[in-house]
Amino acid sequence: MSASIEQLSCQELVELVTDYLEGALPERERDSFEHHIEGCKGCHEYVRQMRETIELTGTLAPADISPEAEAALLSAFRDWTSR
């Protein structure tokens, strides 16, 4: 793997995007990752799309618990506090 660091292919790069965004790439790999996306239109766009994906996912409202489950929970809570 490390032998090909200088020629990181696009197919390899897309598997490193999360490690890169999480700050989990060792320095040398991070450098070669950044070097690659500076010169490669496709990968530059790919990384941008991953960031857009994360941002968009962040706009989803957390799903709520159903009203029935909430009612059951509240009644359990009332039982507990009146003990």
Place this chain on the structure above:
Amino acid sequence: MYNASLLRVALIYVATRAVAEDVVQETWIGVLNGIDRFEGRSSLKTWIFRILTNIAKTRGQRERRTVPFSALERPDAVPEAAVDADRFLPPDHERWPGHWASRPEPWPEERLLAAETRAVVERAIDELPPAQRAVISLRDIEGWSSDEARNALGISETNQRVLLHRARSKVRQALEDYLTEAM
């Protein structure tokens, strides 16, 4: 407060939403009953999730569901590509092995903000395998840190990242499919 996250995590271990809601409810009861014993050595959030996973695992076993623990503990066991291999030039290509054959194109900004686009994301997340769904929900919807997410799920940092990577890659692909089909 954490109900949505608790539900998603419960769904790793039990088969249906109804049972997962039971588990969440039992969890809160467990929290209320046990709060006196909470010693503050972990964060309250972590403690609540530990109670949840214990209850969910027991319920899952009772349901005799084959719990996909391997999905949590050994996500690498089954390889998955972030992008289909046919989007790239073959490894024996004389000049550009592994380079894009079909490059991703920029997405139209105005469509990104549309409600239908958000629905595509939601659907893509719903279709993920449970462990991937739980990780992307905690990290990217709830905005948890990687430490918080891996503590809640009881998995290693590496496995958390593998699951997150697969989940995000699939959501990106779903967005690309949707946003480029009408272009």
